[in-house]
Amino acid sequence: MQPAIAIHGLSKTYASGLTALRDVNLEIRRGEIFALLGPNGAGKTTLISIICGIVTPSEGRVLADGHDIIADYRAARAGIGLVPQELSTDAFENVWDTVTFSRGLFGKPADPAYIEKLLRELSLWDKRDSRIMALSGGMKRRVMIAKALSHEPRILFLDEPTAGVDVELRRGMWDMMRRLRDSGVTIVLTTHYIEEAQEMADRIGVIRRGEIILVEEKNALMAKLGKRQLTLTLNAPLARIPQMLQDYRLELSEDGGRLVYTYDNREHGGDIARLLQRLGEVGIEFKDLSSSESSLEDIFVSLVHSPS
């Protein structure tokens, strides 16, 4: 199936000499939620801005829904919606007019019924006649989303969509994203909230200093790079780890009361069974055990700080 977005050899060097993107190659599948993660200044917003037509690429080619974003920009842009990072709105316009304006700008005839449905879904219907300057930050963010969805795009870019949004509203936005994904919309998400990517994304891309360093299914990434830990709270403290347990990656807490076993997600649970059996053999008894796994945040931090 043709990808929603296909990026080939994309580079961007600004007039200032800053190289924001270096030979980016990426395909975003139709109907997925793709989270693009990266530290500040990594090139996330530049990449989105090029695809949406806001920034001119230095080199490379981008196809959106099969249309070249430069040669066939009308068809490419008609299917794209963008929620930018900044809350850029016309303060004196009211909600209804600004959303209607966006639909017209993208070449669609007026459809009051659709705009009403959209505003209701985003809990903005009661505010339709309010000036944007009178809205709270969260509501303005929703107005930006309504504008981006006003022309019924097939691809939606969300650049830090939940920045400065309270937890309840964030969860509401996540629900909306899932509904959009289920209706066939491809979503590209950049976020600083790794929890958001972990919660929402089907695939994860990590960008660092203008280069895509990793693209992976979220679950596969978690399994491949994630770590699990089993913590045993012992009945009696140990002075040191017995020789018979040296084959296992075990750490003893300073007080000797807890034994921590670290293993890869790829390793099977059989090791744990053998470890517990071995503990019994050497006479170590425990009164409690708990397990934990590394978060996407831990994986992200280790990736962006790795030397290569």
Place this chain on the structure above:
Amino acid sequence: MNLYGIRAIYLFEMARMRRTLMQSVASPVLSTALYFVVFGSAIGSHMVSIDGVSYGAFIVPGMIMLALLTQSISNASFGIYMPRFTGTIYEIHSAPISYVEIVLGYVGAAATKSILLGAIMLATARLCVPFQIEHPLWMVAFLVLTAVTFSLFGFIIGIWADGFEKLQIVPLMIVTPLTFLGGSFYSIDMLPPFWRTLSLFNPVVYLISGFRWSFYGVADVGLPLSLGMTALFLVLCMAGVRWIFRTGYRLKS
């Protein structure tokens, strides 16, 4: 062609005019009406006629042209500068709309506002000063041509400006003096030869002269020259706008 896109920009800009009626319409109409009252009715009645036209009537085309030029520039420059200032320009850049369509929307709305304003001023002037229009079609043609040309010029200024001060510099520091010195209040034939020759380098002379000819059939320079100079400025502005969009000057990085 993205007709819905052009319409959206056009209606958005016209809505801005409705929201700011006092600033967009009432203020320029009032200031121009004061000129008509002071120079037309009060002082004008004590002054000799120029080229057979009473002084009060003589200044009407120049006053309308002054308002038309400044308002066209102001409307168009503000129209494109505000989205740049607030950041909402991202939406224009990311929309499936060509630069010609963007210009049609913004410049069309700015020119419409100026033409409406010119019509209101014409009606206001008629209340203060008696005058005639000998060539009404030419009058409308000059009105539209000037409004479009200077709206394009304003559009360029709105893209060039990187602050509100720059937005005001050209209309206040360049266009207004050129209009005052371009024969709004006098015929350049009344000037000494040196100053008359110097005045011919002022492009506004040709606009006012042609516009005044459409009212009274008298002009400082010939009609073809007036039309030619106005058309030349229009072409220069169109070339400027084309260059801006081709290079992305101050619009795209």
